[in-house]
Amino acid sequence: MSLPTNPTSFTLADAREAVRKKEISSRELTQAFVSAIEGARTLNAFVTETPEKALAMADASDARIAKGSMGPLEGLPLAIKDLFCTKGVRTTAGSNILSNFIPPYESTVSQNLWDAGAVMLGKTNMDEFAMGSSNETSYFKPVLNPWRARNSNRNLVPGGSSGGSAASVAANLCLGATGTDTGGSIRQPAAVTGTVGLKPTYGRCSRWGIVAFASSLDQAGPMTRTVRDAAILMKAMASVDPQDSTSVDVPVPDYEATLEQGVKGLRVGIPKEYRIDGAPPEIDAMWAKGAEWLKAQGAEIVDVSLPHTKYALPAYYIVAPAEASSNLARYDGVRFGHRAKGAHDITDLYEKSRAEGFGAEVRRRILIGTYVLSAGYYDAFYSRAQKLRTLIARDFTQAFEKCDVLLTPATPGPAFAIGEKTSDPVSMYLNDVFTVTVNLAGLPGISVPAGLTPEGLPLGLQIIGKAFDEATVLRVGRSVEQAAQFAAKPEAWWRAA
Amino acid sequence: MSKMIMGAQGEWEIVIGMEVHAQVLSVSKLFSGAATAFGAEPNAQVSFVDAGMPGMLPVINKFCVEQAVRTGLGLKAQVNRSSVFDRKNYFYPDLPSGYQISQYKNPIVGEGEVYIDLAGGETVRVGIERLHLEQDAGKSLHDQHPDQSYVDLNRSGIALMEIVTKPDMRSSEEAAAFLRKLRAIVRYLGTCDGNMDEGSMRADVNVSVRKPGGPLGTRCEIKNVNSMRFIAQAVEFEARRQVDLIESGGTVRQETRLFDSKLGETRPMRSKEEAHDYRYFPDPDLLPLELEQAWIDTIAASLPELPDEKKARFMRDLGLSAYDAGVLVTERELADYFEDLARGIDAKSAVNWLNNEILGRLNRDGRTIADCPVTAHANNTILKMIADRTISGKIAKDVLDIVWSEGGDPADVVRARGLVQMTDTSAIEKAIDAVIAANPDKVEEVKAKPKLAGWFVGQVMKQTGGKANPQVVNALLKTRLELPEEG
Amino acid sequence: MSVDKETVRRIAKLARLALEEERVEPMMNELNQILAWVQQLEEVDVAGVPPLTSVVAQKLKMRTDAVTAGGDADAVVANAPESEDHFFVVPKVVE
């Protein structure tokens, strides 16, 4: 194997091999990323950097390596979305209300990673409480996309809500990162940063210790530079957790082992409802190209229909705010988090602490969610939306009678400029039009970089699978990746002089 | 006792329904592994789940589910194979998550019934609307500081069974009798300790008044009436208040009121004045609770004999009166004690012994049947010695006193102290002769006033140190003094 | 269905979010824009369709009744804005 000159451009798989072969120590690897992060603060990808912890973990890892006891991720530096509670390390959820919160516990998913030997570089920036598709709702200021259009120095959004994770993977600030996906928050930022993002089946990763946004939709997943890396990280993140009642007791397969099996004989469904009016022509072109690639590798392309697709986003914008309005009631200034000064009674304390602690988008969603659950409106909104979810899930069940996976675009367009969509909430919500159906039905979906727009911005394709069939999703993703030969990297304009 | 209350414009009927919160006797909480023991240091029994920390998730305690099923079966209620946990959303400092996990539309237990016995011998059926499982809230202390409240979450997340009745009670007496009966049932079942002082059983009482037979009036909910005594007081006060209000031209407002036990009054609760909109929805952190019929059947098979069944058996098999049987079954310990006590002897004399001797002494000593110093078996021995005339009833009480304070086996006490009853007629006759010889004047008197025979019996008993069999003394005296046979 | 200013105030109160009077109308407009959009769902005939209760078919997990947590009041109040003797402290609540 020929090693890249800078270890930060390793894939996770490369780094794993280099560490195993003792070609590089975890400390050397970690130090390279710590320096890269320092040099990339312009991107604002991290809310909290933990270089000392990282180096200490790396040293502990090197000690284990010396003793010959190596976990599957031994010594590999990762970034953690700031929605995962990390014991003793500030966890903000991108919000002022948690800006001083230090959890006395570790999320199951991050604990799984540390148990596998991984090293924590820090906590990545995100939309506040994961509510957003551009990272502009973060209390800690927006993350900048490492990508810029050709001949432009306009700052673009990295997508959201896992924008900090996506940017840090794209800019080689870590080997991989964790994300969470409630309506597209892993796949959409992955698509617009030229990275790979996998949202597994609901119940595959434990939600214990992840700050809740919408409990019936939230799911953690990996964000990486390659499909293989996603397979490796996915395996380590997933577990059956007795502390999460919705964690599902199915064995976690070795995704890497089946990764290269190809798509010969697989039936790939093309859902016609994902062709939307007004989408840029390169989206449809990319999608058609993806189908051709898979066909060329021996897959059978079949047309399928998911008739309730157009209702997915509106249903999501009832269910998610409703659950969020309840999940966010605990941020009241009493037991943790921001407390307003000078409150004259308990109600005043609640109202001021929450108004000061939450940003505009979070407040808006809490109000929508409160309204749709309030007396007299439950049936018209929440109950109806949950019935729509049944219909959307049935659509998928029927489609999967005809095919093994579905191929769709990941986003309706490439990264947009900061500030471009902030004035109109609904236009911002439309970013998740292709990803949100998957959350409503609880299915696994991956976004794989597939090419560049004429302006030189990355676009992704999405592969959707049956419940708990991440293995096939990854396998098809790998085939797309191979065919796409996506090798472009953003120019490192952000690097400190 | 009349169930009507009299107003200026005639009679009014009181209509009462209850919501009782009974704490499940589990060692850990409903959705977390924190302890439930009473009286811990502030926040010492709080998990991160109970504190509503970010990212924390509930996992249900199977034992608590089992106790709810068990209680449902004890209330002769329908157990629902499928039920749902909902979130009840509201803000309060002792509600850490901003919602209580409860059951709203689909509770674990549906309709059932409880029968209550009233002093006059009347039996009233009280319908049970439902029983559901829910979390308790924490505790706020408002009297520690002039302008601050202190919040302790030790109770937060403790499993409660909320038992809701139909509006089937018509008097404060019925309300109190219902709560006593419900307490007896859960204690028999072992699902709740019924300890009202420690808050493991609390009642919210819904009171309204109406013209007899008329439509239901507007009800007020009186919160946390936490003793049997206060229930009657609170109901009486509230019904009177509503009657006075209506008769003076006012209307009853549906509201939540607090019972002030010092003043014996109810007053509106400030914290509940705002109209609530709880925004119930199924808790997405939990799945529907599905129960296997086989599991429910196993629980049903393990149910103990309950008060009503025990009472019926005491009446049928032991020939006890409804009243005696009813009193005995109020506490499982008492009923069990009684059964051991009465084994092989006349039930009525066992009841009398229990009521007059045992309960009397316990009452004097401020003890309960559970820590009675003399076992039921020892008492049974005493009663058997009375029955076979080894000792007299009088001596039996002395024996009980000795065993009560000094311990030991009653048969040994009787033997060691020579308390065995005299049934030997010659010895008794000797004592009678002595009494007659010493009191010739009384012998003359008794001929005219046969009632004086009692005095002779007393003298003879004294002579024999209480050991003479009183019946034998009576019979022999009658012959010797030539007294007529009584009617 | 659209919300008026009074409803916005009521909802903000329920959600315990202070809303300055000058923010009521803009918020009303934003909420109505979103509500008008989500009301597309009314086009769909959902008669006889059960609401989704869980996306994956599985039974609710249950734990055994054992003490496995708690016992660390320091950790419970460590992040509290105000605490005293392990109690959380809030402005006085009148019952």
Ligand SMILES: [Mg+2]
């Ligand atoms: Mg209630």
Ligand SMILES: [Zn+2]
């Ligand atoms: Zn209740």
